[in-house]
Every structure is written in structure tokens, then in C-alpha cells.
Amino acid sequence: MEVLYYPGCSLKNTYPEFEKSTYAACEKLGINLVEIPEWNCCGVVPSLATDNVMRHLGAVRSFINAQEKGKEIGTNVVVTLCSMCYNVLKRVNLILKEQVDTLKNVNDFIDDQPDYVPELEIVHFLSLLKNVGFDKLKERIAIPLRGLKVAPYYSCALLRPDRPKGVPIDDPENPTVIENLIRSIGAEPAEFPFKTECCGNYHIVFEPHIVEMRTKKIIGSARSENADVILSPCPLCTYNLQHGNETLDRSEQVPVVFFTQLLALSLDVKSHLSTEIENQIMKKIGGKKFV
């Protein structure tokens, strides 16, 4: 399977392990991620102002490059790992599909590149795995993570808003896709009531106490369910949760990892987890330490 891939700034700068573990897992699963050439920053938070077309430009320029590359390799599917990139790209694409005026406006403005024809499909990697089939995935697992209790954290960006239709990758109030992934890699999902709660988003920059308030509750909830690790699909949520961990005592902390890292671990490829966390996990499932 060959798909276009939009990385986003985090995967190239702050959290390379998210991308590296995904590449390792994809090689095992037969998925070829083709990075979009010259992609632009998506903007992280989509502009909710309907008159602010300028904010969509970064996403549209990336779409145009994806469109052209997609013609070469014969696909119109764009996959993202970062859930915030997913949210922005999905929403901008939906706006351009529905609002002809906005599409024309943006195409007229970008006069140094070909026009964008809104035929791309924006997909989050979790949806891609779901389409592959979790039972098929289970057959490929080399090291089932039996004994590990994993708290699935969804991040707002994957589930909301639900209008226009198309953004949520699952039911916004009670999603199950990450739990299904956890089961397919052999681990046990934790019944985790704070799984859809917001981590505080951009407030980490100027009002970090808001993030601390939110993440303490989320981590506390995972801890009370005896979760060994929290699975995260979003770099910003991961940073916020790790920040929350730092404000807690050692005994109350729950390590946060990217979902593709546990997937890679179970597929017996490089997970790029920190040695400490990998040892913790291996100890829990009674396995030997990896080299």
C-alpha cells in the first residue's frame, strides 16, 4: 500500500520517535509512506473564522504539492500521524470541498502553483490501521504485550467537532478505535473516563497552570485504573501530559508514549522508546530486554 504522508513540524523537530517508530512499523506491515515534498506548516489550530481564508494557505499549498506527487504515484490518500495536523487538514479540505467560492478565492490567490482540485482524502493513521483490519494486524504481532494495561488517550483533535461531518475518526463521546488497537497488540485497555478530555492545548505557552489542572485529572484517572502507560496520538497532548507528570509525585506518574511506539514494540521492530520505559514495559510483560 502506498500513501502520501504529511509529517507536521513536531515529527521533524521535537518528537522524531513518533515518525521513526511509524516507519519501522509500516515496513513490517507493507505500508509505504511517501512524504509530501515541500509541505508547509498546517497552522496547528484551524481558524474558526469563516472570513479568514488566509489561515488556510499553509494547508492548501501542502494539498497542491500532495496532489501533484499523488498524480506521480497514483494515490489521493494523505495520511497524518499528528492528530492536530489531521484536524486542520481534514477541516480545510472539507471547507474547500463544500464552499466553491472559498476554493476559487484560494486558487486565485496562489498564482505560483497549479490549482487545487479538492479530491484528496485526509486520513489519520489510526483510521488507516482500522481499514487494514485489527484482526489482520493481530496476526502480524510478534510480541503480544500481555499483562500491560494501557490507557487510550484520544485528544480533542481526533474526535471533535462533529460538524461538518467527517472530522471524528470515531464516536465523539465514546470512541473505541484505540482500545481495539490495544487489544490487537495483546495488551489490556484501561476503562478510562478521561480519555476524551482536553489536555489544555495551547495554554501550555502562556497559562501553564490550566494545562497542569487538566493533565493532573487525566493522569490521575489513568493511575486510578492502574494503567501502566498512556497512549497518545498527538505531540502537543504528549508534551502537556508529560508536563503534568512532572508536577506529580513519582508514584502518581504514568508514562506517556505514542501509539505507534507500542505498535512497533509488539511488531518486534525499533520502537524508539526511552530505555527506561522500554524496560518498564518489558518487565511488566515478562519479556527480555531489547538491544
Place this chain on the structure above:
Amino acid sequence: MNELAERVKEISDQNVYSCYLCGNCSAGCMFTDEMDTLPHQVIALVQMEDKDALGKNTSWICASCFVCSVRCPRGLDVAAIMEALREIKIRERGFRKIDLRKIKDIEKLPQIAITAAAQKFTW
């Protein structure tokens, strides 16, 4: 439609008069502890053309998590209304909500966080 509600509609494409103040949005909002006024109360202020709505910290504490928009029984995008209230202030000449060159602990913050704050709070 009063002028403030008109402006909010222009920016967010949401009609504040659809709101019947059920309070579902405020009930679902996870950040109300920090707010001086609840989201549905701010919408009521807009309905009454009370410019105080722009002075409340509600729209600035809002984290754009969209729980309110998902739960609104009238289908209002409450998060977009909050964005409209922010945008009205941000677009004012000389208004500066944040100073990007004065971020505390910038060595630790990841790019994604700085970008999110920059794109949300500046024009």
C-alpha cells in the same frame, strides 16, 4: 439582529439567537473553573448587545476543545462564537494579547505549542 450579534455572525457564521441558554455547553466545558463568566452567559450578553461580552475572560480561557459545539442541542458551533469574540479584539488596531518574544521557558516548549499559541492569539 444587534450589531454585536451581526459581527459575530459575519466572523463565525453562527446565529447567537439560536441559543436558548440551556447551559449544556457550560456543563461540558472543562475550563469553567478559570472563567469569570460561563460560555452560555457570554452568549446571552451578545444576544443583549452587551459589549461586556468582549471584556470577559471566557473566550481567552477557551481551549477550542469543541465539547460545547458537539453537545449543543441547537447545533451551534459555540467554539466558533468564542473565536469570533477573540477575533473582534485581535483585529483591533494596537491590540496585543501576547508577546511571542516574552515566552517563559521557551527552551523547553516544543514548536507545536508555540505555533498553536501564535496562530490563535495573533492576526
Place this chain on the structure above:
Amino acid sequence: MSEEKKPMATIYIMGKAYKVPNTLTIMKAIEYAGYRFIRSCGCRGGFCGSCTTFYRVKNDYKLYVDLACQKRVEDEMYIVQLPFIPAEKPKWDLGKMKPTTDEVIRIFPEITRCLSCNVCTEACPQDIEVMRAIQALRRGDLEDTVNLTFDCISCGACSMRCPAEITHYQVFQLARGLYGKYETIPAKHLVERVKEIEEGSFDDELSKLMDMNVEKLKELYKKREIEK
């Protein structure tokens, strides 16, 4: 040949109309009209970035930017020169930094406001792909930024148009500084020569020159060895 036979162009300098030969550059045309440059003028060779000039042409709503020493005048051109491009340069210490794009963004966080609007590229008189270079920093590719901005002369035209208030040329200076210090192979002969200087190998000759009188210096200069 009389002046009238040369093809002329009408240009407006600070709102006043002048007829100048249309083969002149903006800079030469302003001097032809009788003005004397005491600012916004430097190498006159398209390299120093001092003479950034904004102009419009009649019946064209677009605003253009170019270097006065390089751009030829056009008929009905309205010219405005800025004495300099104002910018606030933050302090940085290359020795205390790592060669990563994250470091550049920490010094210039306003880069994260980039909307990909591309007005910077449109403004650049050196045909640099400015937006592409800024976005390369977002993509984590320091080398790309450095290669794309080699021709930058810090004229500041890009910064004047940018809605995100980025001072691109300062960003690129930092990027190139980091890359040059940490990523490029140091020139061996430079390292050796600096060592020689620090060891005092040239101290005697230098003090001889410092003590010499001006006439002797002039003579020495005239008789110096020149490689042919």
C-alpha cells in the same frame, strides 16, 4: 547628441515629476535629477542591500520592491525610498547553541506565525524562495534554509511586506551562522593561520608597520608585490 534624442521616462521622486533617460537605473536617475545620496546608497553593485526601493507604475495597482542600483526606470514610475528597514535584532551566542531549527525558532518565535502567503518571495530582489526557506525551518531542514538563502543581501524588503512580522534576513543570518559553525568543515588553512597569529608569528612585522611614518608607508605600498 542632444538630450531630446535619448528616449526618456517620467519618474516621480517624492511626488515631483522628472524626465530622465530610460536606460538609467533608479539610483542613477535620482542622481541625474540632481539629488545627492547620503543614505540608501552603498556598493552600487547589488550586493550591500542598502538601496531597497518601493515603487508603483501608473495604471498598475501592484506595489513593487527592488534595489535602486539594479532596477532600470520605467515610464510613470512613482518612487519611494526607505532610509533603512527597521528591525529588532535579538541577542544570540552561537557558541551556546546547537545547529537545529528548533534553536532558530526559539530566538525568532514569530516564525510560527508564518501563513505561507508568499509575499516575501514576491518582494525579494534576489529571486530567493523566501517562503520556502522559512518553511524549511518548520520542516526541520536547516541545510535547506542555508542553501536557499545564500544570495540574501539583507535588504529587508521581505520583512516590510510580511503580515507575521518576521524579519527573514535576520533569521537566515542565524541559520547560516549555526550551520557554518557546526556543520561545515572548517577551512584548514584558516585554522592554521589563526593559530599562527595567536602565537605571535606576525607581531614583529605588524609593529614595524605601526611605527613607520606615512611617507614610507606610501612608498612601501607602491612597491608591494602584486601577483600577475
